[in-house]
Amino acid sequence: MGILAYAFGSGNSGQVSIARLVAMRIAIALSGGGAAGIGHVPVLEVVDELGLRPVEIAGTSMGALIGAGYAAGMTGIDIREWILGVAANPGRVLRRFLASNPARLPGVPGAFNSHDAIEIALPPTVPERFDMLHIPFTAVATDFHARETVFLRDGLLKPALAASIAIPGVFRPTLLAGRVLVDGGVTSNLPLDALADADVTLAVDVASMEALDSVDVPGPMETAVGAMRIMMRRMLQQQLSDRPGALLIEPRTSAFQSMDYHKAAEILEVATANRDNVKRALDRVLS
Secondary structure (H helix, E strand, O other): OOHHHHHHOOOHHHHHHHHHHHHOOEEEEEOOOHHHHHHHHHHHHHHHHOOOOOOEEEEEOHHHHHHHHHHOOOOHHHHHHHHHHHHOOHHHHHHHHHHOOOOOOOOOOOOEOHHHHHHHHOOOOOOOEHHHOOOOEEEEEEEOOOOEEEEEOOOEHHHHHHHHOOOOOOEOOEEEOOEEEEEHHHOOOOOHHHOOOOOEEEEEOOOOOOOOOOOOOOOHHHHHHHHHHHHHHHHHHHHHHHOOOOEEEOOOOOOOOOOOHHHHHHHHHHHHHOOHHHHHHHHHHHO
C-alpha cells in the first residue's frame, strides 16, 4: 500500500498508520548541489501534505538555503513560489548581483562574495538569528585550514548561510568566528552527521552526478562546481553507511548543471514527477 493510501485512504488502518508516522521524530538532511538543490522543494511539499513536522533540519549549500526557509516556517509551496519569483527575472537578479560586485566579472573563478548572494536569494521571512527559527536547524560549512566540517547552529543566520554556500572557485572563502570557511559540500554534502538520532531520517540527495556521454567543455565556474559534485558522489556511500537507518531520497535533478538557476521551473517539474520516491521511502517505515 502506498503512503498516500495510508495518509488519505479510508478505514482504521490508514488512520492508525498515518497517526503512527506523525508521532515519529523525523529529521531531514538536505544536500548541496547548486541549482539541482531546487529539487528539495517537492520533497518538503510531500512532508507538508502528510502533516509531518520535522524535529530537526540540516542543510549544506543550496540545501542550507532551502532548509533555512523551511525552518523559518515557510511551507514547501511558499519556497516554490519564492524560487519561481526570483527565477522569473534572472536579468534583474544578475544586475543586482553585479552591482554589489562592481569589480567582479562572470566566469572569473572565486570572484564573488557569498554574502551578496545570500542577500539576494534568501526570502525576507527568514529571521536574523538561528534561535528565531521554528525548527532547530544546522547550516554546514567547511573549515578550510582545519580541514574539517563545521556545524553552524547559533548566532546570526546569514553569515552562516554565506559560509555554507561558499563554493571554492566561485565564491571567496568567508571569515566567521575566527575561522576561514568554504562550502560545506567539501566535507559533508549530505549532512547526516549534523543530525541527532531520530525515528526517521530523510536523506535528500540532489547532487550525485551520473556519468554523462558528452564532450562539452564546461566553463570555469561549472568546472569548479562539477568537480565538487564528482567528489560528493564518492562521499555519499560513506555518509549513508555511517547512518544505516537513513532513507535516501533522490529527486533525480542531478542532470541539471549547477548554475542552471534559470531552469528553476523545469527542475521543479522533474522533481515533482519523482515525488513517489518520498512516498515509497516513508511507506517502508510503515511496512
